[in-house]
Amino acid sequence: MERLKSAVPAELRRAVGEGLAADLPNTTSRLLAFFDNLPLFHQVMRELTDPELSLCRKDEGRAVELKGQGNACFSRREFGEALRFYSQALRHVPINPDRMDVNLVSAIYINRASTMHKLGLFRESLRDCDRAIAVSPNYSKAWYRKGMVKTSLKNYSSAINDLEVALNMEVTSLGKRNIEQEIKLILQKQENVTEVGTSNCDSKDADLPLSGQPQKVIIESISTPNKGRGMASTDDIPPASLIHVEDPLAAIILKSSRETHCHFCFNEAPADVVFCPLCTIPIYCSKRCQEQAVGDISCNQDAHLGHATSLAKLSITSSCKSPSSTLFAEHRHECGGAHWAAVLPADKVLAGRIMARDIEKRMLYGKSAAISGPNLDLVHHYDRHSPVNKLESQIYAIVLLLCLQNHYRSDLLWTEESLSQLVLLIFQIKVNSIAIVRMKSMDGGLELTVNRGVSAAEGANMCSVEQVRVAQAIYVSGSMFNHSCRPNVHAYFLSRALILRSTEFIKSGSPVELSYGPQAGEMHLSDRQKSLQENYYFSCQCSSCSELNLSDLVMNSFCCPQRNCLGAISESTYYRSKENFVNVSLGGSYVSKLSLPDISKVGKDMEEVARSLFGNSDVSLNIDPGCCMNCRSHIDVASAAATSHREASKVDRYWVFIPEIVIAIALHRLKEITLLDKTLILEALQSLKQLKKLRHPYSKALAQAEDTIAEAFVKIGDQEQAQKHCEASIQILEKLYHPKHIAIAHELIKLISILLSLGDTASAAATFARAEAIFSLYYGSHMEKILAYLGTLKRAVRCESTEAC
Structure with a gap:
């Protein structure tokens, strides 16, 4: 896009940058007219939409090449690499029924199933066997591999049934003898082992249920002088009430998560990912997600989509969704040869999905196929954006419109208002889209919870998690809730659904508000205001930003x-x-x-x-700066800030040497551990001592330093010191937030992992009960769905407590 932006004449660039929303019909039409006469623009559009130039089209030759590389890795017993190559082969192989090489597709599925069997991924291997059988029901190797995997699961009766099917289909005498031998071996095992049943259900293909539908909490739109439109409750709302569930109007995975998460449900992708049948862009965790994203591929992909019979296949119903919602095959218009969806920014592709949804809805019901876009009734703040943003968005709108027109061909009409609406839609997404997040374990800390008395030699970790942004979505109703730096509702996600739950008692008529990101205790007042202004174009006037509070007084302060x-x-x-x-x-x-x-x-x-x-x-x-707010004593605040920054950097410096410590532990080089202990831990402790002389006892910098040193002690196996510093960090954070804030619960999980390592089961159980109560307040019955490690941790605490008794 930089090539197109630099080609725009200065006078037109100025008109676009200085123009207001009311001027959009004029500026967008002028910009389009300029590009229409620019050869560079037509070259760019051809690169984006011509299937012959696409980087994302299916390629059988490439699939065969990747399969061969996977075979070579499998022969060398490099199963991890083999798995990667087989998955890439499935990504490139055509699987549209009209173009599919049945033998090639089923062979790749079985090769990947065999690899996952070697890696101990039994359920994933079974799913690939079933996929191969669905493609080629008479493929003996698929039935054979399925039987062998079930043998590993000790499901002997079912394994014998599958092997007998394979025996009937096998055409070579050698193959038949091998299968007969396997059946005999399984029969011998079955005589002495009680069969353990296994379900053939594809758990990945089942959607997460929304247990506990919203209670009868009625919320209504209100308008206030300070915040404008927002939401309030007509009744008192108890804490932990489920008050809102909503599927997105449209959603898009972020580029950073394209290879790690399902492009439809946004959950972490398993080893046996499935791919789009029409292009190589997305991955899905299951066939179900693929079908919901792409639609019914049995119809001719080259057919005109103007026919109601074809469009009807793009609307999908599913029991997993929140009430009264419908799904749209949002990826369908983006593939089939073109790769514009892989090149354009995620938020622009999201705008395209919203426009496509509206276009196909109009076409389905026989309305005009003109691009107009839905009236989302959301703010866009176009007039307040920078000239650079205005120009970029108008260029992207023109490119996006022509990409859509290329897909829908003559069925699609557009006007000057079409482009204007598309530009405003892009800005509505900028202001109103919500990041879908997943909780990710940062250190594999679960191992700590299942091994009592973990020592440094066993690679101890302090269990911790963080939120990772994986997708971006538009929730029309969810966008109506205002922001507060001390929100009274918590937002989280199950698959694609936005869930809002109250975290405190909300009195009837009071605003119901969530957090758009920065909160009091997490970020200082000035930084929160800057972030909200830059991203959402408003000055926050919530209670924490309009009334003096403790966290803003102390989090960046120095001590008297x-x-x-x-x-x-x-x-x-x-x-x-x-x-x-x-x-x-x-x-x-x-x-x-x-x-x-x-x-x-x-x-x-x-x-x-x-x-x-x-x-x-x-x-x-x-x-004045440097003056104590209590006794009026003075310090040189500039010098204190510089020294504090230097000492905090020394504490963080420890992490540069973590790999060396881990290697020394693994190789039992105790002298090296002792040396690193003296040169790094002691230096970090000395820096912490200096920080305590400079920073206020409730400052965020001090809490972060205590947490860093706690994890450092965990790494070298001194769990008692780790406990001491972890508890010190939590005590500070309780001042900055409040004792029932979710940030405290996540810190308590770290402390539980340390207490378990020390064998202090009573303290671990009490701490877990406190963390669980906080998580229950924020997540309710969905707690263990969101925090996958919590169930394992609970069982570990109970197991330790039982053994101690």
Whole structure:
């Protein structure tokens, strides 16, 4: 797109950049007219839409080549590499019924099934066997492999049945003798072993049920002077209530997750991924997800999509969805040879999916096939965007429109308003799209929970998880909820569905608000405001951004030089007016006006941190940078900040040497471990000591340093020190958030893994109960679906407690 952007004349570039939303019909039509006479533009469009130039088309020759590479790896017993090559071969092999080489497809499936059998992936191997049989029911090798996998699962009766089918289909005498020998061996095993049944159900193909439909909580749209349109409850809402479930209007996987997660349900992809039958772009965790994303491929893909009979196959119903929702075959229009969907940014492809949904809905019901786009009734803030964003989005809109027109051919009409609507849709997505996240374990910490007394020699880890963005989606109703830096509802995802659950008691008539990202305790006030302004174009006026609170006072602050004074020292200037407001400015540029909370409701911590601000309300007060908010002592705040940054960097420096420590542990080079212990851990502890002299006891930097050192002690096997520093980190975070915040629960999981390593089962059980109560508040009955490790951890805690008793 840079080539097209640089080709736009300066005068037209200026008109687009300075134009408002009302000017879009004029500027987009001028831009389109310019591109229509530009050879470079037609070259770019051909590169994006011509199947002959596509990088994403199916290629049988490439599939055969990859299969051969997989065979070579399998012969060398390099099963991991073989699995990768066989999967890539399946990605490239045509599997459209009109073009499929049945023998090639079934052979690749069985080769991959054999590889997964070698790797111990039995359920995945069985699914590939079933896929090969579906393609070629008389393929003896598929039945043979299926029987052998079931033998590994000790499902002997079913294994014999499959092997007998293979025996009947085998045409070579050698093959028949091999199968007969396997049947005899299984019969011998069956005599002495009680058969263990196994289900042939493809669990990956089953959608996650939404257990517990929304309670009868009625929420309604409201409008307030500060926040405009939002949502409120008409009744009191108890904590942990499920208040909203919604499937997306459209969703798209992020490019960073294309090779690791299913492109439809967005769950982590298994080893036996399946692919789009028409192109090589997406991967799916199951046939079910593939069919829901692509639609019924039995119809001729080259047929006109203007016919209602063809379009009807693109609308899918599924029991997994939230109530009254419908699914649309969102990937169908993006493949079949063209690769524009693989090249354009994810949010632009998302806009294309919304437009395609609207186009096909119109065509299905015999309406005009003009591109108009749905009226989402969402804000777009077009006029507030930069000239660069305006130009880029108009270019992308033109490219996207022509890509859609190329797919739908003569059935698609467009007008000046079509382009304008598409540009605004792109900006609506910028402002209103929601990131779909998954919880990912960062250290394989589950092993710690199933081995009592893990030592350094066994590779101990501190169990931790983080949120990973995997997809982007538009939820029309979900977009109506306003943001708060201290939200009263928690948003999470089951497959594609957005779930909202209350995390506290919400009084009737009160706003129901979620977090768009930064929260109080996680990010300082000025950083939150900057982030929200840059991404969503509003200045937050929630309670945490309009009233002075403890976390913003202390999270970036320094400690008072006077012993026993808990007063905070900031790099900002605080000016308290006689009207009980505080103006906060940082470097003279950022100014925020905050109200002072009622002194009778201020907690002891906050009073000790900033006692000066709660003094005589009739007197104005100015607290300069470096001045204690309690006793008014001074420090050189610039020097303190520089020293603090240097010492924090020394703590983080430990991670550079983690690989060396792990290698030394694995090779039992105890002298090296001792050396690293002295040179790194002691240095980190010394830096922590200096940080404690500089930073406020409730600061975020101190919590992060304590957490880093806790994990360092876990790595070298000193679990007692790890416990001490992990608990210190949690105590600080409880001040910045609140004791029932979900961030505290995730930190408690780290502590549980340490307590289990120490054999302190009573403390581990009590800590787990506390973490589980918090997770239940945020996730309810979906807790173990979202946090996959939680069930294993619970069983480990119970097992340890039982053995201790």
